[in-house]
Amino acid sequence: MPPPPSTPTTTMPPCYSSEEARTVLDSLSAHIAIVDENGTILDTNRAWRQFAVRNGMPENYDGIGENYLAICEAADGDDGENARRVADGIRNVIHGQVNEFLFDYPCHGPDAPHWYYMRVIRMSGGGPVRVVASHEEITALKLTEEAAGKRGPADPSES
Numbered sequence: 001m002p003p004p005p006s007t008p009t010t011t012m013p014p015c016y017s018s019e020e021a022r023t024v025l026d027s028l029s030a031h032i033a034i035v036d037e038n039g040t041i042l043d044t045n046r047a048w049r050q051f052a053v054r055n056g057m058p059e060n061y062d063g064i065g066e067n068y069l070a071i072c073e074a075a076d077g078d079d080g081e082n083a084r085r086v087a088d089g090i091r092n093v094i095h096g097q098v099n100e101f102l103f104d105y106p107c108h109g110p111d112a113p114h115w116y117y118m119r120v121i122r123m124s125g126g127g128p129v130r131v132v133a134s135h136e137e138i139t140a141l142k143l144t145e146e147a148a149g150k151r152g153p154a155d156p157s158e159s
Contacts, residue, residue, distance in 0.1 A: 037129040039069030
């Protein structure tokens with residue numbers, strides 16, 4: 001006997017408490033900052049804060065209240081050009097000119113070279129503009145790409 005036909009339900013998606021939302025945000029490996037329409041950092045996750053501390057910021061640093069765009073604009077040296085491209089990309093998302101901004105970039109630390117993949121999107125829903133900037137480490141992928149490039153193209157006759 002076949003199961004009875006399913007009936008559509010009108011259940012609402014779960015609503016998460018701010019504590020549960022914080023737990024989810026802090027569980028992600030990506031370094032995440034939420035910024036407002038002016039580029040001011042409103043919140044960061046644990047991965048963001050840990051990265052900052054590992055790179056010389058004080059133990060309790062969270063970046064909240066700082067202006068992400070101003071930090072990018074002030075960058076100089078080898079990272080300056082990339083940082084200004086990031087600021088432009090974030091502004092484009094804030095102003096609705098693009099739905100998302102994607103960028104991968106080097107961010108070498110004192111311990112080793114590192115690369116990151118950045119994704120910037122607007123938060124959905126009503127209310128004031130909020131943008132999520134996430135940075136996921138892609139060092140293993142970049143090192144693999146580098147190694148493959150040094151070996152040259154694969155020989156199809158070896159397959």
